Amino acid sequence: MAPHPHPHFPHLFAPLDLGFTQLKNRILMGSMHTGLEELGPEGFERMAAYYAERARGGVGMIITGGTAPNRASELAATPHGPFDSEAQVPWHRQVTDAVHGAAPACHICLQILHAGPLARSEDPLAPSAIASPINPRVPREMTEEDIEETLAAFARCATLAKAAGYDGVEIIGSAGYLLSTFLLEKTNQRQDRWGGSYENRMRFPLAVVKRVREAVGEDFIVIYRIAAMEMMEDGSSWEEVVQLGRAVEGAGATIMSTHFVWHQAQVPTISTRVPRAAFASVTGRLRQELSIPLITSNRINMPEVAERVLADGLADITSMGRPMLADPAFARKADEGRVDEINTCIACNQACLDHAFRGKIVSCLVNPRACHETELNYTPAATPRRIAVVGAGPAGLACAVTAAQRGHAVTLFEASGEIGGHFNLALRIPGKEEFAETIRYYGRMIERYGVDLRLHTPVVPEQLQEGWDEVVVATGVRARTPAIPGIDHPMVMGYREAIMGSREPGRAVAIIGAGGIGFDVAELVSHAGPSAALDIDVFAREWGIDFAGHPRGGVAGVVPQVQRADREVFLLQRKPTKVGRGLAPTTGWTHKIALKRRGVHMLAGCEYLGIDDAGLTIRRDDQVQLLPVDTIILCAGQESTRELYDALSEAREGVHLIGGAELAMEIDAKRAIDQGCRLAAAF
Template identity: 45%
Template sequence: MANFDRILTPLNVGSTVLPNRMVMGAMHTRLETLDRPHERLAAFYGTRAAGEIGLILGGGFSPNPEGVMEEGGPLFNSASQIEEHRLVTQAVHGAGGKIILQILHAGRYAKVPHCVAPSSGKARINTFSPHALNNEEAWRTIADFVNTAELAIEAGYDGIEVMGSEGYLINEFTAAVTNQRDDEFGGSFEGRIRFPLEVVRAVRARLGGAPLLIYRISSIDLMDGGMPASEIAEFAKQVEAAGADLINTGVGWHESAVPTIAASVPRAAWREAIRNVKQAVSIPVMASNRINTPEVAEELIASGAADLVSMARPLLADPDFAKKTRLGIVDEINTCIGCNQACLDRIFTERTATCLVNPRAGREIEFPMGKASTFKRLAVVGGGPAGMAFSINAAERGHQVTLFEAESRLGGQLNMAKEVPGKAEFNEMLRYFNVRLHKLGVTVRLGEPASADELVAGGFDEVILATGVTPRVPDFVGIDHFKAVTYVDVLTGKVVVGSRVAIIGAGGIGFDVAEFLLGDAEESLDRHAFFRAWGVDPENIRHGGLTSGRSHGKPRRSVHMFQRKDEPLGKRLGKSTGWILKARLRKASVTMIAGATYNAIDDEGLHYTVDGTSHVLPVDHVVLCAGQNSNRTLYDEIKARGLNPKLIGGADVASELDALRAIDQATRLAVSL
């Protein structure tokens, strides 16, 4: 069994002793926008405290109205709000945990018309232009930070974290690219770092020595005009001198053109930037970004790059992450796969966060726990994400489950998804499902297609069909030509396509196939390959940590993507990851053609029409990614025998490889029985 002595060792931070080195990082959830918001937040954080995480960073809450993330966003600036926050702190303390309030002023990222910044200049990710704070307003904002910090302690928080990273207001003061001031808060390096130092000093003076004071520093800005490593190290020293007990590290700005937390980023990729901070100070330093397993956390601390680790999304995926590590059952950790589909993509589209692999996240009050009142014998047909998720949740409720899978292994379309460069984390998902099915005693019958006769005669109380989808084959001349293959043929290795390829369909599957045909898996597994591909200087010698250019190797294939809709290709990809996919395909010179009508496939290639003009594209293969059809053959047979089976996943709704909807639906059905 792996040794996790370092991350399980207590740590003295200021006047506080943390029971282990694992921290839940602050994240936006938008739970405050739902009904019973504080009950939801209390259940959300209380569940993670019960899971033995060493410290929870909650928030971030703005200290004033102009600093909120969006209209109605989290704001804590009045004593009238204290009782609401006490519901959260009492839940955490009652579960044996500790919680910090993060104070976050969004600066020019605030999606409100009255947003502010150190200098004028609109962020490219915001529609509003900021008002440049004058000197008096800057000092007033510092006082607002102090006010919120004091309110947080009154509400029972164990301390506060000052958010100085990710391109928010404080980070905008420290970077020359967003600070063109010539007063005491700008100009020289000393002027640019004065605002955050004054915040830390003032908060420390008001709170005294006992409550924890954490500062989150931008360890690498990934922006032209950002701070170089030498300035960041000196700044960290001064943050320590100003009174911080611990320095947390952030990576990049939200408008950076470099991915920082998606699955395409290698695990613990940013250790050089974090180590630069660690070597500069004597107080503990916390690492963050793409740390999703105990092994990665242990190795990172062992390397000397950090003293403890912050994990936000991994605590969405499994609130018992720390407890399972202590108990030595790390194979049962439901690992964050870095997909961003249910967390960041939802936040960026004004919805509440949850988790693809754990639909209970953020919805704790909606899901009953414990055993069912009556146990049933259940047959589940289909071992893809829906079938596996249902089987696990039903077995946890005490039901006797038999899972039929026609193939020789579980996984369904996950087995294709994990072959796509940047999606290797799906292996963790499959590992978790397999381990839990075994430990829960689910009967798994591999290589056994379930028949209607068997299901009808089997004495099952319920039959759940998770039989998935089949590729939709469009109807036009030559669709049966040998050059026409489906995405299943390609991703399973049944067909090895040639050097010139057309892809019909530009949804998520189409882009995944393009990545598969072009991508370099090393980029998401090796941080040095990742840095070369994205033009990153991990040592951050130049301002902002960017190099003069990216590496452009010769593409493995010539790929052309087509769609019928006359709109930009990839328009409906995930908000937080779609731009990464499109950027990589542009780098590989993929052509993208919208508004296409498909005429024929023949020996010459693909015949198509755009804007009334006919074209012929010479290609070796045409990959069909034109959607899916629900596989309901067995459903129809069973219905004809008088049973009423339940459909889940793709068998219910044939959407693209949508594990998010499938797992959510399966979980809800399992807990409703």
């Protein structure tokens, strides 16, 4: 008798028969490098806990972060080296045993990643001696001996993975790593059997798949990650993608995984400004050409999104990497119909991909436990305490909910009429609508764990001097007002007024301060029309993507079309450095490109001389200049709101200061939530 379909998500929780094995559902934790891989034995112990928690959370399959098959392939040289010897098998066995022990039906696959021209090794290899724009080191053109050694390294790594208890491997053939550079003429200028025609250029990726399949036998999952749309004008044509996909299937791949970018491409694919499931249609087209199951990915962050993708026939498996950082119990909550309890990935990248690009241990802004499971745990409190938390911004919410989850009696005071703090501003910025999900999550957790929430309740020190075991002050920040002559002119407004819409900017706007909030305000006041983050067609037009026609790389010959507000905008900063230099590495460039396309003037090295009816007078490069604006928006930093803490800490014990109230530089939700969670874990 066939099993009854799942009551909530029938496609998402349908098993997938692979012939020699079965996936219990269509939820894949996609590959994400954690930084733990480079730590050796300690890192593998931590990875075991990290992956096991996701396995217990109900995912059907996990793909690890990228693992180098030999020394030349490493993204970063490490003392522990690549996975190329039996000596490392016990380290990996810790991970696979932990996953299978936590959930015997969960499969785990090792991603084999040869970085090629992106490698930071002493001897990076590539099909041709052409440097990547994001790696200054020029790679060495591979000889026949190099190619043979590399094929052997892939096979050896896959064999070791099988010995270590992995259920399969993923071969990454995209993103500008080695295999993908063989495929494109721009990076493969060889004239031998490995270059020239497309049939020759795809010879090496096919040889890798064949060698791996021969090495591991038939009862082992082999996933190939194909560059389905590189987002570069000199990328692959649709016909080439199909040709490669069919050939890889014939070479022995069990599953095809679609990837949608090279690292140097100038199109966002992973940030919060990208619509949910924006690229799934590309996978759907390729799925019609192949007979093996296909994985789709990118900005699938809630179960209803994944269910729709599967129901529409766009994929067989949905990959969700960052969502599993945000909530390891994602799948179990979806299975049990508790979607409102999912801690949703908001695609901010601040603690995950930004950390990875900076060589730091990966974590998650909304879940600081990610990759820290062996050190940060929320165990039941031995002695429940009465805790007052003042301020329901990210820091206060994290602390209050985590403390209540542990069994403490928590009262959360908030002077305004809503929780969320500065997240209520962020969600109003086009491209940051996902921030509403975090507020929704905390609202549900307040209900679930019985936090006594008191809105519209300003607090004075006398209320908290007695009756509480601990007092947490998370009163956040207030905007800083710079000392500029004429700063009290009627044309001047604060960023909160601009974002909340209590005052309408005029036709010529100067934004003082080009940090994160300055860029957000510039995005808001220069924007017109629907948010691209909520509309795939608008997103495609703004970034010059043709999903339907699929020209080379998805973008060849397509001109970005940006709708802009009918106003002139100046984004100004005091520092002489390039505007936007301090923005995050994985998302900052998208903000700068978007503002440039809307005609925003970005001026560095500004000295603010005065404000009057004529506008804002500045000095740049020793030249005095009048900007004839009718609106000036202040985004000139913040100051901690800590008066309550100062008064209480003199009057009583057990007073704690967290979040922006403790340190007000850039508004830093990552730090605030981490502080709140760690403090609550210590009570």
